[in-house]
Structure formats: C-alpha cells, structure tokens
Amino acid sequence: MKVVVVGGVAGGMSAATRLRRLDEAAHIVVFERGPEVSYANCGLPYYVGGTIADRSALLLQTPESLHRRFRLDVRVRHEVARIDAVAKAVEVVDLATGERSTEPYDELILAPGARPRRDEPAGSIPTLSLRTVSDADAIHDALTEPGVPVAVVGGGYTGLEAVENLVGRGAVVTLIQRGTQLLSPLDPEMAAPIAEILRGRGVDVRLGTQMSAVDGKELILSDGTRIRAELIIDSSGVVPESAIAAEAGLRIGDTGGIWVDENNRTSHPDIFAVGDGVEKMDLVGGEAALVTMAGLANRHGRMVADVIAGRAASARPALGTGIVNVFDTAAGKVGWSEKQLRGAGRPYYAVHVHPGSHAGYYPGAETLSMKLLADPESDRILGAQIVGRDGVDKRIDVIATAMHAGLPAAELTQLELAYAPQFGSAKDAINFLGYVAENTRTGTTPTIQWHELDAAIAAGDPVIDVRTPAEFDAGHIPGALNFPLDELRQHTDELPTGPLVVHCQVGLRGHIATRILTQLGFAARNLDGGYRTWLAGGGVPAQL
Numbered sequence: 001m002k003v004v005v006v007g008g009v010a011g012g013m014s015a016a017t018r019l020r021r022l023d024e025a026a027h028i029v030v031f032e033r034g035p036e037v038s039y040a041n042c043g044l045p046y047y048v049g050g051t052i053a054d055r056s057a058l059l060l061q062t063p064e065s066l067h068r069r070f071r072l073d074v075r076v077r078h079e080v081a082r083i084d085a086v087a088k089a090v091e092v093v094d095l096a097t098g099e100r101s102t103e104p105y106d107e108l109i110l111a112p113g114a115r116p117r118r119d120e121p122a123g124s125i126p127t128l129s130l131r132t133v134s135d136a137d138a139i140h141d142a143l144t145e146p147g148v149p150v151a152v153v154g155g156g157y158t159g160l161e162a163v164e165n166l167v168g169r170g171a172v173v174t175l176i177q178r179g180t181q182l183l184s185p186l187d188p189e190m191a192a193p194i195a196e197i198l199r200g201r202g203v204d205v206r207l208g209t210q211m212s213a214v215d216g217k218e219l220i221l222s223d224g225t226r227i228r229a230e231l232i233i234d235s236s237g238v239v240p241e242s243a244i245a246a247e248a249g250l251r252i253g254d255t256g257g258i259w260v261d262e263n264n265r266t267s268h269p270d271i272f273a274v275g276d277g278v279e280k281m282d283l284v285g286g287e288a289a290l291v292t293m294a295g296l297a298n299r300h301g302r303m304v305a306d307v308i309a310g311r312a313a314s315a316r317p318a319l320g321t322g323i324v325n326v327f328d329t330a331a332g333k334v335g336w337s338e339k340q341l342r343g344a345g346r347p348y349y350a351v352h353v354h355p356g357s358h359a360g361y362y363p364g365a366e367t368l369s370m371k372l373l374a375d376p377e378s379d380r381i382l383g384a385q386i387v388g389r390d391g392v393d394k395r396i397d398v399i400a401t402a403m404h405a406g407l408p409a410a411e412l413t414q415l416e417l418a419y420a421p422q423f424g425s426a427k428d429a430i431n432f433l434g435y436v437a438e439n440t441r442t443g444t445t446p447t448i449q450w451h452e453l454d455a456a457i458a459a460g461d462p463v464i465d466v467r468t469p470a471e472f473d474a475g476h477i478p479g480a481l482n483f484p485l486d487e488l489r490q491h492t493d494e495l496p497t498g499p500l501v502v503h504c505q506v507g508l509r510g511h512i513a514t515r516i517l518t519q520l521g522f523a524a525r526n527l528d529g530g531y532r533t534w535l536a537g538g539g540v541p542a543q544l
C-alpha cells in the first residue's frame with residue numbers, strides 16, 4: 001500500500017508516524033512545501049521572545065530522523081500542485097528545481113493546514129505573519145535593538161502571544177483589533193482584564209478599529225488615528241488551505257474548509273483530510289465549524305492512520321478548547337460563549353464565580369474568574385471561560401472533560417478532585433462553580449446578569465450592596481444602598497420594596513443575602529459574579 005501525505009507538520013506527521021507504527025510494510029511519502037517538517041508552530045512566538053533560546057528546539061524532527069526511525073520518505077520544498085482523484089496520483093513541484101513529477105497513491109491524506117487571511121504587504125512597511133519557522137526567523141532578526149515600533153493586527157490567541165513576546169524583546173507594540181474586545185471567543189466581561197494587563201505592560205491597545213492605509217512608516221487606522229511602525233505582524237486570522245482539494249472536485253463546506261465525514265474521509269473514498277484545512281463537527285452547535293487547534297490536528301491525523309490500517313476509529317465532535325498566556329495571566333475557554341448562544345437563539349443560563357486558585361489560607365492563592373454556560377432544560381454544559389494567574393489550565397480541562405463525557409453542570413459539584421492546600425480547596429473552584437450553577441438553575445438563588453442591570457435600574461429596582469462600608473465607599477454601583485450582610489437581618493424593615501437587586505464583591509455574600517431575603521418574602525436577585533463582574537463588563541462606579 002502506498003500512502004501519500006500532503007503537509008508534514010501537525011496532522012500530516014501524526015498520520016504518517018502512526019501509520020508506520022501500525023503497518024511496517026506501507027510505502028509512506030510525505031510532501032511538505034516548506035523547508036522544515038514536524039516543527040513546533042505553537043512554540044514560534046516564544047522563540048521570537050527569547051523564552052526558547054535554541055532555534056533547533058523548534059525542529060522536532062528532520063526528514064533524516066523520520067527516515068531513520070519511521071522509514072518515511074519525507075520530501076521538503078515539494079509542493080503538491082494538483083490532485084488527480086480519478087488516476088489516484090498527485091502532481092508535485094520540486095520548489096528547488098521547478099521540476100514536476102507525478103506520484104501515484106493508494107490512499108491520500110491531506111493535511112495542508114491554513115494560511116493567513118491577508119497576505120498582501122501593507123505598503124512600505126514590511127508585513128509578516130507568524131506561522132512558520134522562516135516567519136519567526138524574520139521577526140526575530142527584525143528586532144535588532146529595543147524600541148522597534150511594531151503593529152500587531154489581530155487580538156486573538158496568536159496575536160496576543162506575538163504581543164507578549166514582542167514586548168519581551170523590547171519592541172514598542174500597538175495592538176489593533178477590529179472588534180470591540182480582545183479574544184473574541186470569550187465574552188466581553190471575561191476578556192476585558194486582558195486588555196488592561198496589556199496596557200499595564202505598555203502596549204497601546206486599539207479596539208474597534210482597523211488598518212485602512214499606509215503612509216510611509218505610518219499606519220492609518222479606520223478611526224483616523226496614525227501609528228508609527230517599522231514592522232506589521234498580521235495575526236488577523238487564517239483560512240483553510242483548501243484550493244487543491246477544491247480543484248480536485250472534493251466537497252468544500254460552507255465554512256471554506258474541506259468537508260469530511262466522522263472518519264475524516266473526504267467526499268472521495270480514497271482521500272482523507274485532517275487539521276486546520278478541514279471542517280470539524282462542533283459539539284455544541286452540531287454543525288460543521290472551523291476549529292484550528294493543534295490537538296485536533298494531531299488526534300485526527302492519528303485516527304485517519306487507524307482507519308487506513310483497517311481499525312475502527314472515528315472523530316469526536318470538537319469542543320474548541322483553548323488557552324492563551326498573556327504575561328502573568330491565562331485565559332482559557334471551551335465550548336460556546338454567551339455571545340454565540342445568544343446569537344444562535346439558544347436557551348442558556350450563565351454563572352460567574354471568582355474563587356481562589358487554591359485554599360485562601362495557604363500563601364499564593366490567586367483569584368480565578370470563571371464563567372459557565374449551560375442549558376436550562378437539560379443542564380448540559382455549553383461552554384466555560386476562565387481567566388486568572390494560577391490554575392486556569394486544570395480547571396478548563398476538567399470542564400472540557402466533563403463536556404466530553406456529557407456531564408450536566410450540577411455534576412461538577414460531585415467531582416472528587418485532588419486537594420492539598422497548594423493545589424486547590426476542599427471545595428474546589430470546579431465544585432464551587434457547580435454549586436452556583438445548581439442554585440441558579442433550580443432558582444434557589446435567583447440571579448441577574450451584569451448586562452441586565454441597567455434595565456433593572458431603569459425599571460426602578462433598588463440595588464442593595466451588602467459589602468462592608470469600606471468596600472462601598474471605595475466604589476459602588478450608582479444609586480446602590482449599603483446594607484452590610486452581617487447586619488442585614490436587623491435592617492430588613494428599612495429596605496425598599498422590591499424587586500431588589502442584591503450584590504457583593506464577587507457574588508458569594510450576595511447569594512447569602514438573597515437567600516435571607518427571599519426566605520423573608522422579598523423579591524430579590526443576586527447580581528451574578530458581583531461588583532467585580534459588573535466592573536469588568538464596563539460598569540462605571542460612583543465613589544464617595
């Protein structure tokens with residue numbers, strides 16, 4: 001059996017090496033357009049920033065090492081220009097010599113990845129993307145001295161990684177984001193702290209604007225402002241490399257990605273496709289989506305090798321689990337955001353909590369901001385977002401695991417998670433999130449969301465702040481009345497008639513107050529996530 005693989009990085013190389021482990025006799029040829037195979041694209045920003053000092057650490061394998069260990073025939077600087085699905089052959093261009101040749105196959109695996117959405121240079125300012133080792137070299141070499149002004153276009157995962165590492169190299173960075181928030185997979189109140197962290201590190205964050213023209217060494221933005229830049233890093237997004245698949249007549253989905261079935265087989269029975277160039281089935285939406293993540297590319301590459309080797313295997317729907325580090329803070333997400341759910345008209349309930357990353361009495365605990373979205377009928381978890389300095393990765397992975405297993409939100413209360421004070425709490429942040437979800441869904445504690453507060457105040461609902469007078473004086477919701485929680489029972493006859501909005505700093509004291517008041521017959525709702533979430537959502541406090 002002869003198997004040809006197009007693309008020799010994440011998905012392609014996972015397929016090729018797994019196939020060898022399953023079939024010692026297969027003839028496996030890998031064509032890679034670039035000069036390197038199997039390199040660590042996720043590590044590229046950290047080479048630019050200097051955290052990865054040794055460039056060779058990025059190059060996980062070479063054609064020679066892959067031949068030695070796996071007997072793979074890996075040909076770099078070879079581009080597959082055309083697929084003849086009827087004759088079962090690919091036309092290959094040797095990019096060093098320009099020679100064309102034809103390579104027949106029994107099975108073809110496409111792993112061509114994605115390419116930057118915009119590839120034209122921006123006038124007289126050099127424009128680079130950060131996708132390949134050569135890109136990283138070019139950026140690395142352009143930062144010859146501190147103070148180089150660099151504009152990064154796009155505030156998604158890779159844009160933020162680029163910003164962090166450019167700052168690490170002493171560049172003066174402007175981040176330009178078309179949307180009104182960074183990290184668009186997150187909801188605005190969860191992403192807002194990231195912009196503040198960047199500003200605190202000297203990054204000029206421009207939201208709600210985009211590049212419209214270049215004048216010499218200046219970028220002109222759509223809001224009319226100008227930015228000086230010696231270099232532009234384009235992180236504005238990627239599109240699937242699906243051109244040769246389309247030309248070969250393979251079905252392309254509405255997303256622009258190559259259509260595949262649950263075995264990652266394309267519309268042609270002898271051709272498989274994996275990775276960023278391919279549509280995935282989205283777990284929450286139940287429809288095809290583009291999810292460009294390394295784990296999925298690797299997993300599906302391995303799975304396709306299993307299928308070709310005759311094993312029963314299939315792809316699970318994608319959750320879109322992701323995490324990014326921005327200086328001392330991490331932001332993780334899984335599943336859908338509230339924006340997505342609302343846009344799709346899906347019923348959901350949301351909870352925000354701010355527990356400690358580990359027991360508060362043990363030094364070093366950091367506050368986590370966690371958001372969970374779940375279906376009010378089935379309690380199925382639809383998504384989660386977590387931002388914080390410590391413990392974000394393990395919490396988002398627990399929720400991803402729960403979603404994979406189909407656990408309802410209330411089951412988060414039952415998970416028995418590893419605990420010693422350095423690592424968590426006896427009631428872990430995940431359990432706590434489950435308790436709040438359960439209280440919210442069952443109506444034990446009625447809640448109101450940060451973005452619903454203005455309408456409630458406009459309707460005349462009094463806001464009761466149950467924090468201490470010192471907290472209240474430092475800043476409070478305009479018009480709020482201060483009744484500290486521990487004195488609330490003595491003052492209930494002074495409370496205005498409801499429906500009341502009750503709140504504290506993060507939601508916990510507000511929950512207790514709401515329980516007291518509702519049991520006394522008041523109509524009361526707790527502001528979910530408290531003052532902290534309201535502030536993150538853009539609330540403007542009054543101060544005494």
Ligand SMILES: Cc1cc2nc3c(=O)[nH]c(=O)nc-3n(C[C@H](O)[C@H](O)[C@H](O)COP(=O)(O)OP(=O)(O)OC[C@H]3O[C@@H](n4cnc5c(N)ncnc54)[C@H](O)[C@@H]3O)c2cc1C
Nearest residue numbers: 007009010011033042079080112113275276292293294297
């Ligand atoms: C800077 C950066 C950081 C990232 N960080 C993360 C992260 O932290 N976590 C995460 O989950 N994901 C991350 N990703 C995304 C992750 O790298 C991709 O999801 C993954 O590499 C996709 O694998 P793939 O095999 O589909 O494509 P790729 O790994 O991009 O490989 C595709 C290869 O195919 C080659 N090719 C394309 N067309 C042809 C052709 N016609 N002939 C021959 N060769 C061809 C290309 O040259 C390319 O080398 C990051 C990506 C980048 C760029």
